[in-house]
Amino acid sequence: MLGGALEAEFRACVHCGLCLENCPTYVQLGVEMDSPRGRIVLMRGVLEGAIDESAEVRRHIDQCLGCRACETACPSGVQYGDLLERYRSTTRPIAGPQSRLLDFLLFSIFPDRRRLGRWVAMGRLSRAIGVDAFLRELDLNRLLPAWMQRLMAMLPSDGGQTEPLVDRYPAMGKLKGCAELFIGCVGEAIFASTNRATVRVLNRNGIEVSCPPTQTCCGAIHAHGGRLDEAREYARRNIIEFAGDDPIVTNIAGCGAMLKEYGRLLADDEEFAARAARFSARVRDVSEFLAQGDLAPFSRPLAAKVTYHDACHLCHAQGVRRQPRELLRAIPGLELIELSESEMCCGAAGTYNLTQPELSSELARRKLGCIEQTGARIVATGNAGCIMQIRTAVAEAGQSIEVVHPIELLDRAYGGA
């Protein structure tokens, strides 16, 4: 028997099945063991020793996106994301194919934005000189592992490193407050321009922004892969680095969700528990932060039909749904069209598009189908992974739909740089 808090968490599931139709893998595959209810039965059975952790069991658990749509749907308050992380921490270090190169990439390159930046620069260079086009032309890309093909396809050509970030950006006009910016690893290595747009929009709204220079990875990749000790170490380093009292603002839903979990992650750490809880209480998604007050007047209307995709780690993990929509509707000329299945995962799910490329692509195509129905030419979404995933689906379908972070649309309406 499990006993203790974990037992109580599993017992919270009363097997009602109300989560099933909200689970993307159940909707896509129609298999009970690929639903939250089925996976809870499997995880509990393995941990209690009643079920062997066979390849089939692993497949069902690995196919979980960790999107937490089941938590939104569950009337019993099952903390599915926490159960999954704890299960993975006691069974295997990571879901998905056990490729040493993939592990190295996920756990050594991705969390280090400088190393990741160098890999991204190499990837962009190889695309610029036509290496991946050459491989595709000769059909040689099929010889590469599926995750590597996805990675090559997803790398955006623009948005990379511009000028280095400085420690402090003063507010424009009357000072209304201060914020510390969490820049993220993928965020800064691949979407540096989104971080710059975030700083400009905050400054225009009277917010002085500081960027703690030695801030590190949020630890989400490690936590979701069950490497909780490594995630805790990243959390401690960030808590030390963001030592002040100002709000901590991020534009990346996945990082924001993780930063808000530090209190729980370090609850048993005598030295850090209280500091972690205080740190998490300071974290805000940039849309949450800006929607708290009146926006500064915009200088340029943006006549465009825009739809909005709810990133899972913003809507399900953080409960942030209203604020990004309010900000987009505030832009003069912008028409916001609601997206059907907006809260259904696009298949990005952290590193899922690398570990489960086929199912991930199916979900991306499903998302694109919903986007096409809106007639919008711009999709806004608050997570770097979703942006890459949906952009890839758009490109593969030969569409010309722009996929951006909402903050970039606000920045355009303020006149940009």
Ligand code: SF4
């Ligand atoms: S996770 Fe929640 S919604 Fe799903 S079966 Fe269990 S109790 Fe019902």
Ligand code: SF4
């Ligand atoms: S986290 Fe997402 S994919 Fe996994 S069981 Fe819950 S709803 Fe399904």
